[in-house]
Amino acid sequence: MYSCGKLNRLQQALPEGLLADAAWMEARGYSSALRSQYVRSGWLESPARRVYRRSRTPLTWQQVIVSLQTVLALPLTVGGRTALEQQGYAHYLSTSVREVHLYGPKSPPTWLPNLTLDVAFHWHNSLRLFPSHIDASLISSPAMVNVGGLALPIRYSSKERAVLELLDELPERETFHQADALMEGMSDLSPRRLQALLEACTNVKVKRLFLFFADRHRHAWRPRLDISRIDLGSGKRVLAKGGKLDPHYNITVPSDLGGS
Numbered sequence: 666m667y668s669c670g671k672l673n674r675l676q677q678a679l680p681e682g683l684l685a686d687a688a689w690m691e692a693r694g695y696s697s698a699l700r701s702q703y704v705r706s707g708w709l710e711s712p713a714r715r716v717y718r719r720s721r722t723p724l725t726w727q728q729v730i731v732s733l734q735t736v737l738a739l740p741l742t743v744g745g746r747t748a749l750e751q752q753g754y755a756h757y758l759s760t761s762v763r764e765v766h767l768y769g770p771k772s773p774p775t776w777l778p779n780l781t782l783d784v785a786f787h788w789h790n791s792l793r794l795f796p797s798h799i800d801a802s803l804i805s806s807p808a809m810v811n812v813g814g815l816a817l818p819i820r821y822s823s824k825e826r827a828v829l830e831l832l833d834e835l836p837e838r839e840t841f842h843q844a845d846a847l848m849e850g851m852s853d854l855s856p857r858r859l860q861a862l863l864e865a866c867t868n869v870k871v872k873r874l875f876l877f878f879a880d881r882h883r884h885a886w887r888p889r890l891d892i893s894r895i896d897l898g899s900g901k902r903v904l905a906k907g908g909k910l911d912p913h914y915n916i917t918v919p920s921d922l923g924g925s
Contacts, residue, residue, distance in 0.1 A: 681813030684732035687715035713779040744768040744822035745830035757847040825858040848878035856889035869898035873914040
């Protein structure tokens with residue numbers, strides 16, 4: 666048998682619908698045998714090996730993200746394309762979420778791909794773009810999501826950071842023309858956040874691409890960026906095969922987007 670006290674504590678510590686893994690359960694005194702009892706009795710379900718949740722409702726990707734960020738306290742942020750889709754730019758990108766892009770300095774748990782969901786999770790090493798610490802207020806945009814009747818936080822990249830993350834995927838996994846349409850609609854970016862992010866970013870390709878699109882669409886925030894404080898590296902970057910060279914930023918772009 667199992668004690669009602671432990672069950673009550675589990676109900677308080679693990680909100681309905683969220684996930685916890687075996688290590689989290691073990692650290693709180695729930696042995697493998699006890700977890701198996703809870704699963705057999707219906708108190709818990711196990712959507713993947715050594716992963717548990719309190720719910721009979723279908724698992725959502727938002728519940729998975731809140732579990733990673735809040736229950737397991739992992740430094741993972743929803744970023745790039747997914748963050749932009751969730752912050753009102755879906756009409757420039759796609760109509761439904763098929764991929765969830767996660768950014769963080771360490772990869773997510775190995776059980777994540779084993780969950781049965783209609784989305785695929787893709788992890789990106791955030792140190793590729795931002796190897797040094799940045800004030801969290803500049804890089805994240807918290808939102809609330811309803812989980813089991815509770816309003817719980819979910820952490821997205823700010824739109825300023827998310828667009829840089831998306832540009833890092835170009836041209837292999839994103840297109841110039843989709844990035845161009847997205848940037849055309851980004852008239853409300855914060856120049857303060859952009860300045861800090863562009864100074865901290867170590868990826869020359871991303872910074873040149875961002876400034877190329879910013880110049881092209883002439884948003885009101887563009888003149889407020891101090892380019893002299895942003896390291897744009899040296900030499901040419903061939904980003905579009907058969908494209909034309911933009912002489913200002915030394916990147917090749919599709920002929921119909923400019924260049925010389």
